[in-house]
Amino acid sequence: MKTEDRYYNDQKRSEVMETARRLRRKYLRYQQAEIVYSLSHKKLMELASDAEAIYRLDGIVLINREIFDEYLEKFHEKKEG
Numbered sequence: 001m002k003t004e005d006r007y008y009n010d011q012k013r014s015e016v017m018e019t020a021r022r023l024r025r026k027y028l029r030y031q032q033a034e035i036v037y038s039l040s041h042k043k044l045m046e047l048a049s050d051a052e053a054i055y056r057l058d059g060i061v062l063i064n065r066e067i068f069d070e071y072l073e074k075f076h077e078k079k080e081g
Contacts, residue, residue, distance in 0.1 A: 027055070027062040047071070
């Protein structure tokens with residue numbers, strides 16, 4: 001194997017791993033989100049549903065952090081103004 005080919009494979013592998021890390025952070029299971037946002041299960045699911053940030057896949061509930069964070073910021077801004 002050429003050195004260039006190995007470098008490409010290592011570089012490609014690093015890119016794939018970084019992409020996977022970003023995706024893992026983008027979605028949280030509802031149990032993790034309860035801890036991150038310090039919310040009860042009922043309130044978290046209510047807010048995430050209102051934000052349309054819930055994804056259900058084969059019995060797994062995921063919450064899109066980007067959508068949920070944006071929703072919470074809008075809610076916070078409304079309370080201030």
